[in-house]
Amino acid sequence: NAGVTQTPKFQVLKTGQSMTLQCAQDMNHEYMSWYRQDPGMGLRLIHYSVGAGITDQGEVPNGYNVSRSTTEDFPLRLLSAAPSQTSVYFCASSYLTGTGIYEQYFGPGTRLTVT
Amino acid sequence: ELKVEQNPLFLSMQEEKNYTIYCNYSTTSDRLYWYRQDPGKSLESLFVLLSNGAVKQEGRLMASLDTKARLSTLHITAAVHDLSATYFCAVDRGSRLTFGEGTQLTVNP
Numbered sequence: 001n002a003g004v005t006q007t008p009k010f011q012v013l014k015t016g017q018s019m020t021l022q023c024a025q026d027m028n029h030e031y032m033s034w035y036r037q038d039p040g041m042g043l044r045l046i047h048y049s050v051g052a053g054i055t056d057q058g059e060v061p062n063g064y065n066v067s068r069s070t071t072e073d074f075p076l077r078l079l080s081a082a083p084s085q086t087s088v089y090f091c092a093s094s095y096l097t098g099t100g101i102y103e104q105y106f107g108p109g110t111r112l113t114v115t
Numbered sequence: 116e117l118k119v120e121q122n123p124l125f126l127s128m129q130e131e132k133n134y135t136i137y138c139n140y141s142t143t144s145d146r147l148y149w150y151r152q153d154p155g156k157s158l159e160s161l162f163v164l165l166s167n168g169a170v171k172q173e174g175r176l177m178a179s180l181d182t183k184a185r186l187s188t189l190h191i192t193a194a195v196h197d198l199s200a201t202y203f204c205a206v207d208r209g210s211r212l213t214f215g216e217g218t219q220l221t222v223n224p
Contacts, residue, residue, distance in 0.1 A: 030210075042216045048211050050209075090158070099165065100165070106157045108156075109156075
């Protein structure tokens with residue numbers, strides 16, 4: 001299994017440009033999430049999905065769109081990039097175990113700089 | 116709104132000494148996660164604490180959970196350089212995690 005993969009690893013955008021961060025998992029996990037990590041703020045939830053065709057907003061959704069047409073893929077779209085979106089983005093997938101915990105798997109991250 | 120707070124945010128440790136990181140959270144939860152992150156890397160799962168009084172240990176790290184106090188601690192015994200990293204606690208709401216700010220640990224000789 002490749003686990004959770006994210007592309008690209010690094011990206012530089014100009015203000016106003018749009019782009020899609022890709023996330024894929026090959027573990028057939030129902031749940032997927034996008035987080036952003038900024039210094040001193042931990043990771044914050046952007047959007048999440050509880051299954052194909054179902055998405056919802058997290059803590060910091062403004063400026064981002066998601067869709068989940070398949071179980072495997074959960075792309076994150078930046079509609080019009082702003083310098084405030086400079087961050088490291090992590091995708092995660094998870095499943096509910098028999099002991100009632102959500103076993104989380106994190107991707108390697110995408111480092112995005114908006115100039 | 117669920118809030119998760121860690122302290123300290125920065126910890127400079129001497130080798131062979133013991134230290135504790137605290138994680139407080141604002142709403143009822145029975146599941147508390149600890150992660151480690153090395154610079155430029157993703158998150159590595161350390162512990163999942165499932166219930167009040169849960170204690171887990173791995174090497175020099177021991178984590179505990181007090182759900183009544185809404186407090187988890189990560190205790191480091193006899194710090195070594197290999198433990199230098201940033202440590203996060205997190206609480207889940209279903210499949211989503213709410214993270215603390217992170218504690219950056221540096222172990223000095």
